[in-house]
Amino acid sequence: MKFSLVRDSRRGMRRVNEDRVGHWESPGALLMAVADGLGGHLHGEIAAHLAIESFGAAFLREARPKLADPARFLSRTMAAAHEAIVRHTEKLQLSDMPRTVLVACVVQDGYAHWSNVGDCRFYLLREGRVIARTRDDTVVQLLVDEGRIREEAIASHPERNRLLQTLGGYQAPRPAGASARLAKDDVLLLCSDGFWGPLTQRQLLHGFIANPLGQAIPDLMALAEMRAGDECDNLSVVALAWGEDEVAAADAAQTVPQREPATDVQDFTATDLDFLRMSDEDIERAIAEIRAALRKNAPR
Amino acid sequence: MASQANQPGGQVNEPIPVGTRLENYRIVHLLASGGFSFVYLAHDENETPVAIKEYLPSTLALRANGESYPRIPEQDLATFRVGMKSFFEEGRALAGLSHPNIVRVLNFFRANETVYLVMRYERGRTLHDHIGRRRGALKEPWIRATFAQLLNGLREVHSNKLLHLDIKPSNVYLRTDGTPVLLDFGAARQAFPAEGMKLPQTFTPGFASPEQHVDRELLGPWSDIYSVGATMYACLGNALLQPADQRLNDDKLGPARRVWEAKYSHELLETVDWCLQLHHLDRPQSVFALQKALRS
DSSP: OOEEEEEEEEOTTSSSOOEEEEEEEOSSEEEEEEEEEOTTSTTHHHHHHHHHHHHHHHHHHHOSSSOSOHHHHHHHHHHHHHHHHHHHHHHHTOSSOOOEEEEEEEEETTEEEEEEESSOEEEEEETTEEEEEOOOOBHHHHHHHTTSSOGGGGGGOTTTTOBSOOBSSSSOOOOEEEEEEOOTTOEEEEEOHHHHTTSOHHHHHHHHTTOOHHHHHHHHHHHHHHHHGGGOOOEEEEEEEEOSOOOOSGGGGGGOOSOOOOSSHHHHHTOOGGGGOOOHHHHHHHHHHHHHHHHHHOOO | OOOOTTOTTOOOOOOOOTTOEETTEEEEEEEEEOSSEEEEEEEOTTOOEEEEEEEOOTTTOBOOTTOSSOBOOGGGHHHHHHHHHHHHHHHHHHHTOOOTTBOOEEEEEEETTEEEEEEEOOOEEEHHHHHHHHTSOOOHHHHHHHHHHHHHHHHHHHHTTOOOOOOSGGGEEEETTSOEEEOOOTTGGGGOTTSOSSSOOOOOTTTSOHHHHSOGGGOSHHHHHHHHHHHHHHHHTOOOOOOHHHHHHSOOOOOHHHHTBTTBOHHHHHHHHHHTOSSGGGSOSSHHHHHHHHHO
16 A cells, blocks of 8 residues: 555644554555543543554554454444443543544455544545545534534634544443545544644645645644633644555455445535434344343343 | 314324233323423233333324324424434343342333333322322431432433433432432433434423523433422421522522521431532532432
């Protein structure tokens, strides 16, 4: 695989850095991840650390040299990372459950597969445009989806930090995921909100035009720090510039089990509450699970 | 009960008619109704009484004119199902809980476009009724013994990563032998702010913690502990507590140690006041910590 990769994580103006970043390679696959531990909850950095470790360990275990199913790998490992945090909390009898948000991306066979929980973001940038972007699991993202506020208003909204789901916490996460075929010079960007928050989309896109990653990332980090000023959160990035030509669409058809990537950032964020909707099969499955638990727990 | 279709500002749902068969159960009568659900007394094929809870959020689904199927407006179907998912969370959590001080779930099934939770029917009365009959002034040894057992149940809830979020005297049931049972996990779903933007909130002012009013991101075991403190406060003799959101502005809730000085032990009153601290970190952080304080 031909690519260049840059990663960086800075403390900003905070006392500790609760962000963690990681990337792992095998001869056939690559995994990148950025986690942002929640402040205000004890040990946010522990949650971020455990989540990143879970991803690294799972990748090293399963990428031999390729992952059997990258999309399923991501959703399974999200669940495993959540479990790791929950177990850790129980083991140490922490009074509060540490939490983290996380975004991860696997590159394999000329495709990128990504998944997120919370408000770390994944961007796929091509020729100065956003080809795809993750939706934040936040209240303000719902407001944007409902057309009640504009995308640009996210950064200044008083409720921008309210998360709908996290790894750790009292509910198992339901990560969203998608994938896309990569073209030469595509940029894959994974970042915490300390990075994307202070930057406008225009600034972000501009930073990558005509600049190699090695220059674009430090410049954008500095710009984000400057714009955030005294309020500057931890900021972290893993970015990859793809160096291979696009693979033929047919040869990887069966490796793309998830929905088609959105073609435009507008389309991507204009989705409704679909991701929360339950199908009849979901209902039947949930009932079957509860009945199974009841049988297992039945007296006698 | 009067019913009116599409009544603005709130709908009035009708319960299932008496005698209706649901799976192997026969509806005897309505026990209770809330914003999310109806609870019926029913008998199974062996005439064993059970309590059946029906998911039916009144703002999203309408049942009237003696029909058994609720009508769900097209645009609310997704939200209805999201809420149903929360009902599953409740069912799933309770199904995994087997504890003498937690209501026992027996069955779970789907019918009439919605879902039903079947629970063991307990005989006795609610703590709310008990306080009312005694006109407050419950004895300290009784309070300590009852809450020790109740907290065992709550500990089990928390260790299963669930918050109850609606602990109050009317959700604590006293069996005829005096043992307490924690009822109604209907608000537990709201431990998960991801869902139910449109679903009614079912907390109870006076018993709900400040974070339930103001910042649900801060919910934790300490939120249930606030409600336990309020419930104990009610047992001491005052069931009309100032709601937490008002306390934040102008705290008029007299500390237990002043209101009931000399009537109860200093330790018990201090513990009640500890639970009722407005800042979530100032309260006992776990049920275990509270139990330890209550044993002293």
